[in-house]
Amino acid sequence: MASRNTRILEAAARVIARRGVRGLRVEELAAEAGVSTGLIYYHFKDRTGILRHTLEFINDRAERYTTVRGPDAPPLGPREELEQILLLELQDTAEVRENSAAWGELRASAVFDPALREDLARATLVWVQEVAALLGQVRPMAPAAKLAAAAERLTALMEGLSMRWLSGGLAIDHARTLMAGGIEAELSGLEPR
Amino acid sequence: MASRNTRILEAAARVIARRGVRGLRVEELAAEAGVSTGLIYYHFKDRTGILRHTLEFINDRAERYTTVRGPDAPPLGPREELEQILLLELQDTAEVRENSAAWGELRASAVFDPALREDLARATLVWVQEVAALLGQVRPMAPAAKLAAAAERLTALMEGLSMRWLSGGLAIDHARTLMAGGIEAELSGLEPR
DNA sequence: GTCTATAGGGGGATAGAC
DNA sequence: GTCTATCCCCCTATAGAC
Known part of the structure; x- marks a missing residue:
């Protein structure tokens, strides 16, 4: 693709x-995308439409960079994949920063804008289930309810750390260390005894 | 107190x-406070002035409800106090909702407004240290660095869960359960072995 | 201190040509 | 599909009476 439409979403x-x-x-936004405001309204109807589609866009993009790997890269074990998926969101690169900032903004906006809630809830659910599935591969004996709870905590922790990083109160390296420690702690909690 | 000024801040x-x-x-805001817009500008100069004073007001209020207890209430042990301080922010009451929403807004705004960062970082640090101190009372043998990391994770988790609750993706009871589980997990991680 | 009335402008959204 | 031009609403902030 890289259609005109995509250019606007990247700019957004x-x-x-x-x-x-x-x-x-x-x-x-129009200036950033190199188009007119009229065209933006033609494609997205209104401001909320822009926001909704941008959320979807950054979501797809995040999925890509957290799951796609090089063609001849060695396959990851579930434990490594779990760390990947959670730590890749804590990187100081333009794309990740954009995604994290936009995600945080949309989350914060959804508190006051019901129109954004449904999409956000659905995206969050997919993410939580993905993490829960990976946790289940690392700890096959753990009950589903415990896996779900651990996944909800890890993803919520990730959002909390991300906000602190972006709002300048937490160095990225330290955020990564904390996240890794959180994974460690949750996995011990799921250990068979 | 309960001056005209305070009424406006409560309304804000x-x-x-x-x-x-x-x-x-x-x-x-004027309608909510039962005054005119002119009076609000008379007291607070401009929109930013309103925001600044309101955030200060909210902060003082949060300190009150998380620390003050009834005069003849039994003293809490450190473990109970720890749970109190983290779970009190996850309650569906008007005041807590107001405070949490405002805190989330402040955090999100700071990402794009460096002027807010310093205050926010200071308030966060105080909170983290408070939690770390309580963790240290429950696990006296744990090294300071581990206590600090656990406190940072628990407070970040608290912010993450709070945002999900407010943005409609997480029931308050479930959020509390998850938070309690997080405390549990971090405390096991700090256990002497 | 408090009100009413209004200026002034920013920005979302649309009309209509191409 | 894309642009230009523009409407007009909403909202901040001020002026001035009481």
Whole structure:
């Protein structure tokens, strides 16, 4: 693809990462994407439509960079894959920063904008289930309810650490260390005894 | 106290909890407080002034409800106090909801507004140290670095769960259960072996 | 201190040509 | 599909009476 539409969504992710959802101006987005405001409304109907599609877009993109690996890379074990999926969101690269910032903004916006909640809840659920499935591969004897709870905590922790990182209160390396420790702690809690 | 000024700040907390920082309209605030917009500008100079004073107000209030207990209440052990301090922020009461929503808004705003970062970082540090101290009382043999890491994770987890609760993706009871499980997990990780 | 009335402008959204 | 031009609402902030 890389259709015109995608160019606008990429631009939206950049603008949101720079200004926040509240700071997003359709005019600025238009300039960033190199199109007119009219075209944006033609494609996305209104401001909320822009936001909703951007959320979907960053979600797909995150899925790509957390799951796709090189063609001849060695296959990962579940434990490694688990760490990958949670630690890849804590990297100081432009794309990850954009995704994390946009995700955090959308989460915060959803508190006051019911229109965003459904999409967000669905995306969160997919993510939690993915983590729970990986936890289940590492700890096959653990009951499903415990796996689900651990996955919910790990993903919520990830969001909390990400916000602290982005709001300048936590160095990225330290955030990664804390996240790794959290995985460790949850896995011990799931150990057979 | 309970001056006219305080009435406006209480109203501001309610409006922010309902609409968010970005959704606060001075006219709506005026109606909520039962005064005119002119009076609000007379007291607080401008929109930013309203926000700054409201966030200060909310902070003082949170300190009150997480630390003050009844005069003849039995003293809490460190473990109970730890649970109190972390679970009190996950309650579906108007005041807690207001405070949590405002805190989340502040955290999210700080990502794009460096002016807010310093206050936020300081408040977070105080909170983390408080939790670390309580963890240290429950697990006196644990090294300081491990206590600090556990406290950072628990407070970050608390913020993450709070956001999910407020954005409608997580029932409050479930959030509390998850938080309690997180405390449990971190305490086992700090056990002497 | 408190109100009413209003200026002033930013920005979302649309109309209509191409 | 894409652009230009523009409407007009909403919301911040101020002026001035009481």
